[in-house]
Amino acid sequence: MIEMQGVTKKYPNGVTALSGVDVTIKQGDFVYVVGPSGAGKSTFIKLIYREEKPTEGKVIVGGINTAALKQRSIPTLRRQIGVVFQDFKLLPLLNVYENVAFALEVIEEEPAVIRKRVMEVLDLVGLKHKARMLPTELSGGEQQRVAIARSIVNSPKVVIADEPTGNLDPDTSWDIMRLFEKINERGTTIVMATHNKDIVNTIRRRVIAIEGGRIARDEQGGDYGYEA
Amino acid sequence: MAMKPRTLRRHFRESFKSLRRNGWMTFASVSAVTVTLLLTGVFLVIMLNLNKIATDIENDVEVRVHVKLEATEADKEQLRTMIEALPEVESIEYSSKEEELQKIIQDMGRDFSLFEQSNPLYDVFIVKTAKPQDTPDTARKIEQFEQTETAVYGEEKVENMFSFMKTARNVGVVLVAGLLFTAMFLISNTIKITIFARRKEIEIMKLVGATNWFIRWPFILEGLWIGLLGSIIPIASVLVGYYYAEQAISVRLSAHFIDFISYWPLVLPVTGLLLIIAIFIGIWGSFISVRRFLNV
Numbered sequence: 460m461i462e463m464q465g466v467t468k469k470y471p472n473g474v475t476a477l478s479g480v481d482v483t484i485k486q487g488d489f490v491y492v493v494g495p496s497g498a499g500k501s502t503f504i505k506l507i508y509r510e511e512k513p514t515e516g517k518v519i520v521g522g523i524n525t526a527a528l529k530q531r532s533i534p535t536l537r538r539q540i541g542v543v544f545q546d547f548k549l550l551p552l553l554n555v556y557e558n559v560a561f562a563l564e565v566i567e568e569e570p571a572v573i574r575k576r577v578m579e580v581l582d583l584v585g586l587k588h589k590a591r592m593l594p595t596e597l598s599g600g601e602q603q604r605v606a607i608a609r610s611i612v613n614s615p616k617v618v619i620a621d622e623p624t625g626n627l628d629p630d631t632s633w634d635i636m637r638l639f640e641k642i643n644e645r646g647t648t649i650v651m652a653t654h655n656k657d658i659v660n661t662i663r664r665r666v667i668a669i670e671g672g673r674i675a676r677d678e679q680g681g682d683y684g685y686e687a
Numbered sequence: 688m689a690m691k692p693r694t695l696r697r698h699f700r701e702s703f704k705s706l707r708r709n710g711w712m713t714f715a716s717v718s719a720v721t722v723t724l725l726l727t728g729v730f731l732v733i734m735l736n737l738n739k740i741a742t743d744i745e746n747d748v749e750v751r752v753h754v755k756l757e758a759t760e761a762d763k764e765q766l767r768t769m770i771e772a773l774p775e776v777e778s779i780e781y782s783s784k785e786e787e788l789q790k791i792i793q794d795m796g797r798d799f800s801l802f803e804q805s806n807p808l809y810d811v812f813i814v815k816t817a818k819p820q821d822t823p824d825t826a827r828k829i830e831q832f833e834q835t836e837t838a839v840y841g842e843e844k845v846e847n848m849f850s851f852m853k854t855a856r857n858v859g860v861v862l863v864a865g866l867l868f869t870a871m872f873l874i875s876n877t878i879k880i881t882i883f884a885r886r887k888e889i890e891i892m893k894l895v896g897a898t899n900w901f902i903r904w905p906f907i908l909e910g911l912w913i914g915l916l917g918s919i920i921p922i923a924s925v926l927v928g929y930y931y932a933e934q935a936i937s938v939r940l941s942a943h944f945i946d947f948i949s950y951w952p953l954v955l956p957v958t959g960l961l962l963i964i965a966i967f968i969g970i971w972g973s974f975i976s977v978r979r980f981l982n983v
Binding site: 567 | 691891895897899902
């Protein structure tokens with residue numbers, strides 16, 4: 460599903476964020492990406508959804524080599540990937556339903572399909588009853604559920620999450636993690652950058668630890684390995 | 688690139704939403720387009736008419752050959768043959784001094800009939816060349832002929848007209864170009880504000896895989912509306928203004944054998960051009976910002 464071969468990323472300001480990274484993530488995997496701040500986690504994530512291009516090496520996502528991807532073909536790649544952020548990135552003037560539907564409207568999906576799919580994912584994340592509310596009327600956890608609903612409404616093969624529980628209290632974080640597990644059970648690949656030691660140590664999955672731009676550890680069912 | 692009607696409706700809706708949201712910037716840009724096109728329109732109308740008048744005068748240029756007073760009928764006949772032999776000459780007409788006087792009396796009034804006692808005028812050959820620019824040369828050649836007293840043509844009138852037009856055109860072009868630039872700059876600024884106000888939306892659109900053109904279209908349309916809104920007053924002004932201007936001025940000037948361009952042949956191309964300019968600066972203005980700030 461996701462393959463990195465000899466990936467090095469240097470930014471124009473001279474910082475080398477990643478060097479010589481080789482990783483294979485299979486369809487249906489659940490992967491934590493851990494490591495100290497500034498170690499290259501975000502760059503790792505951004506390379507997958509082609510926010511950044513590798514300076515050297517190949518990043519292949521769903522059979523597409525992102526480095527060779529033309530600017531106008533990026534949308535094709537992005538439609539196979541759902542992305543979730545720490546700060547939710549919801550549109551404040553749209554209600555819950557509209558925020559989720561937005562993702563399908565802008566890729567010109569049929570209205571009937573949009574209605575059906577949006578209600579399905581809102582049901583999945585448990586917010587069907589709050590479809591008409593605005594993001595500001597929801598709790599942080601609920602807002603993140605809306606963002607997750609939006610990321611999966613297009614049935615992507617992989618969901619990328621960058622610190623999805625970073626802004627949430629522990630209880631709410633567990634709810635969000637259960638939701639990611641549910642999505643993973645349906646066959647969707649999950650790649651999650653996180654600082655949450657408790658979660659990584661409790662819900663044991665594959666752990667990729669990045670330190671100083673290199674993969675320090677890649678362990679199935681591993682622990683967080685750092686002091687929080 | 689076929690667009691679904693639903694998508695088109697969405698782009699229209701979004702573009703109108705931005706126009707409203709940017710209220711004052713929209714107003715400023717529309718005003719800039721209005722002023723620019725208004726001046727461009729007035730400039731075009733004046734230049735086209737001056738051009739026509741100049742061409743008319745130019746085409747009217749004739750060499751008036753004054754025949755020596757002592758010339759006999761045979762001399763005149765000889766002079767006529769010599770003039771006709773010049774290759775540039777298209778037509779030649781004879782007007783005796785009596786006929787000349789009658790024309791003056793007609794133009795200037797009965798007072799001039801005093802001269803009927805002792806006519807001070809020359810017999811005249813009125814010579815026209817096939818090409819107006821051959822006129823000066825031809826006049827010089829005819830002046831060399833034995834029976835010619837003088838050969839004159841409206842040299843200064845034409846030269847002055849052309850030098851005035853050249854200056855007017857240069858000043859106008861600089862002025863209009865400056866204004867066009869300002870209008871485009873204001874439009875691109877308005878679009879920049881729209882893009883800034885919608886950066887979160889744009890970011891999400893990119894993340895979920897909206898195509899670049901899907902993201903661009905509303906901004907292009909917004910620029911287009913600004914251009915079109917700005918063209919309403921100038922186009923209406925040309926349509927109404929020229930109607931009255933032509934009526935008022937042409938009556939006064941027809942006595943001087945000056946004709947304005949008639950209504951439809953002038954207003955159709957001018958308003959058409961204004962519309963095209965409006966569309967162009969609208970789209971181009973927004974394109975500048977779309978290219979620079981949208982990053983898609």
